[in-house]
Structure formats: C-alpha cells, structure tokens
Amino acid sequence: MLDEIRERIANARRIVAFTGAGMSVESGIPAFRGPGGLWRTFKAEDLATPAAFERNPRLVWEWYDARRQNMAKAEPNAGHCALAGLERRAPEFLLVTQNIDGLHDRAGSRNVVKLHGDIWMLRCTVCGREHQDLRAPLPDVPPYCECGRMLRPAVVWFGEFLPPGVWSKSELAASRAEVFLTIGTSAVVYPAAGLIDVAKAGGATVIEINPQETPYSGAVDYSLRGAAGDILPRIL
Ligand code: OAD
Numbered sequence: 220m221l222d223e224i225r226e227r228i229a230n231a232r233r234i235v236a237f238t239g240a241g242m243s244v245e246s247g248i249p250a251f252r253g254p255g256g257l258w259r260t261f262k263a264e265d266l267a268t269p270a271a272f273e274r275n276p277r278l279v280w281e282w283y284d285a286r287r288q289n290m291a292k293a294e295p296n297a298g299h300c301a302l303a304g305l306e307r308r309a310p311e312f313l314l315v316t317q318n319i320d321g322l323h324d325r326a327g328s329r330n331v332v333k334l335h336g337d338i339w340m341l342r343c344t345v346c347g348r349e350h351q352d353l354r355a356p357l358p359d360v361p362p363y364c365e366c367g368r369m370l371r372p373a374v375v376w377f378g379e380f381l382p383p384g385v386w387s388k389s390e391l392a393a394s395r396a397e398v399f400l401t402i403g404t405s406a407v408v409y410p411a412a413g414l415i416d417v418a419k420a421g422g423a424t425v426i427e428i429n430p431q432e433t434p435y436s437g438a439v440d441y442s443l444r445g446a447a448g449d450i451l452p453r454i455l
Contacts, residue, residue, distance in 0.1 A: 224441055224454050227424050231397035233311040235389075236302050237414055238447075241403025241429060243322055245448040246293040252405045253431060267376045276369060280360035283372045287338055290320045291355040298402070298447035299326035301455040306330060313392040317404060317411050319374050332385050334411050340373035349373050381410070389414055394421040401425065403447050406433045415439070426454075 228234065240250035251258045261282070265271050272279045295303075303326045306312040314331045316323055319338040323331050342349045343364035352362070362370045375381055393399060399418035406412040415435050418425055425439040428450050436442040443450050 220441065221454055224426060224443075227426075228305070228398055228454065231309070231424075233392070233396050234305065234309045234313075234398045234400070235392050235396040235414075235418065235423075236305070236312075236314045236400040236402060237393075237404065237411075238302075238314065238316045238318060238323070238402045239404025239406075239411075240318060241405075242298055242316070242447050243293065243296070243318055243320055244403070245296040245298065245446060246320075246322055248290055248293050248320055248322075250403075250405075252407070263377055267374075268378055269376055270378075272371060272376070276361045276371075280357075280362070280372075283338065283374075284356050284360050287355040287357070290322075290338065291353070293320065293322065295322045295326035296448040298449075298451040299323055299328070301451035303327035305455045313389070315389045315392070315414060317408070319372075332389050334375070334381055334385055334389065336372070336374035336382060338372055338374055341370040342373040344369050344371050386410060390417055393417040393423070396421065396423040399423040399425045400428065401435065401439070402428045402451070404429070404433070405431075406435050 244250055250256050266279055266282050299322050302314060306328055312330060314323055314328050316333055317335050319336055321339050339351055339353055340349050341352050341362060343366060345368035346364060346366045364370050393414045394417050396418050401415055406415060427436060427439045427442045428447055430445055
C-alpha cells in the first residue's frame with residue numbers, strides 16, 4: 220500500500236497537505252483532543268473565545284504566553300521536514316495548517332496558509348495593527364500596542380471568522396488537488412475539516428495519517444494509522 224501511495228504522490232502535479240495539532244505532538248506540543256489534549260484540562264470557553272478575553276484578558280494572555288514558551292522550545296520534527304521537502308519537489312503545493320505554532324515555517328515550508336492564525340503575531344484590539352513578536356515569555360501580559368490599547372494573539376477563537384482570504388485560497392487548492400493529505404487532525408472543527416470534503420468532491424486521492432480513527436477514516440482513499448513523524452518520511 221505504501222508503494223501505491225508513494226506513486227500517487229510522485230505523479231501528482233497539485234498537492235495539498237492539511238495539518239492539525241497531531242503534527243506537532245512529536246515536537247512536544249500537546250494537541251487539543253484525545254489523551255493529553257489541552258481541552259481535557261482547560262475549557263475552551265474560558266480561554267479561546269472573544270467573551271473569555273473580554274472577561275479576563277490577563278488569564279487568556281497567561282495561557283497563550285505559557286503556550287508560546289513551550290512552542291519556542293520545540294523543534295520541527297521529521298514530519299514537518301518531510302512536508303517541507305515535498306514542497307521543494309512538487310510542481311504545485313499548498314500547506315494548509317490549523318496550527319498556530321510556526322513549526323512548518325521553521326521546517327522550511329514556504330507556501331503555508333494558516334487557517335487559525337499565528338501565535339507569534341499580535342494584533343491590536345482597537346487599531347488592528349499586527350506585528351510579529353517572538354519573545355517568550357513576553358515581558359508583560361497583557362501586552363499593549365503603540366496606540367496604547369491592548370494587544371491580542373492573532374489567532375482564531377471559537378465563534379470568530381477565519382483571517383481574510385485564507386478560506387478561499389485553501390478551498391480552491393483543495394478542489395483542484397490531485398493528492399490531498401490530511402495529517403494529525405481530529406477533523407471535527409469546521410470549516411477547516413470541510414476541506415477534506417472539498418478535496419474528495421474535486422476527485423483528489425485523499426490520504427489520512429493519524430494514530431486514531433477520525434470521522435473521515437472510512438471515507439478517505441487511504442487511512443494510515445501512525446504518527447506523522449514516522450509515516451511522512453516513509454511515504455514522501
Ligand atoms: P485535535 O487535538 O482535535 O486532534 C489532534 C489529532 O492528532 C488527533 O486526531 C490525534 O489522534 C492526532 N495525533 C496525535 N498524535 C499524533 C501524531 N504523532 N501524528 C499524527 N497525528 C497525531 O487537533 P486539531 O484537529 O488540530 O482550534 O484541532 C482543530 C482545532 O481545534 C485547532 O486548530 C484548535 C482546536 O480547538 C482553535 O483553537 C480555533
């Protein structure tokens with residue numbers, strides 16, 4: 220089966236890889252769901268919603284600052300590197316990630332769409348200006364903008380829209396893909412997970428990589444049970 224998958228990938232002109240938190244588990248960054256997942260210990264509605272931030276910006280910022288510190292220590296794993304390598308050889312390649320940790324960039328991926336934003340970017344809650352800040356820990360939380368108002372992480376919280384333009388770019392690439400890889404995502408958060416349906420409807424060969432079953436496991440062309448850092452270097 221792996222040979223068949225390798226051949227499909229090698230012959231494809233347009234490839235999309237869609238990644239989720241499982242991609243970074245082997246780099247030491249916990250996922251949200253499943254064993255060890257963040258949503259087992261923390262409540263999303265207390266930390267990852269606009270209402271939570273309005274209620275207690277300091278608490279939300281402390282949580283994001285702690286995650287930034289953990290992510291700053293993490294290194295891209297063999298799976299991130301394999302995807303960066305695939306981008307260099309594929310005629311057309313787009314990486315669509317739900318991850319905010321920046322590890323795909325650090326592994327060398329260049330054509331990356333960040334559906335849920337980027338934890339290293341800060342955005343002013345009033346003037347909207349965004350800038351990158353890689354300091355971890357931040358010297359003060361909450362941090363403030365030059366305009367004097369509070370900054371927030373430029374990530375997508377539950378109930379918010381995706382950043383402008385990211386959906387149309389991802390949807391178009393998924394609809395045209397010949398091979399679509401879905402890696403390390405529980406595929407339960409929409410609209411992101413809907414890209415798998417878009418790819419299938421467009422006729423892509425869909426390959427899933429995940430140690431656990433997902434709602435899409437029965438519907439994809441190949442469902443490989445295992446860790447991204449182990450399987451990706453073997454098929455790419
Ligand atoms: P989840 O935590 O929901 O799912 C992670 C998936 O990774 C699970 O299906 C695991 O089985 C799988 N996994 C674990 N270790 C793995 C490994 N080594 N290799 C491959 N897969 C592995 O994460 P996401 O699907 O990314 O959104 O979650 C989607 C969104 O929900 C996130 O972007 C975040 C979250 O709440 C927001 O915060 C808006």
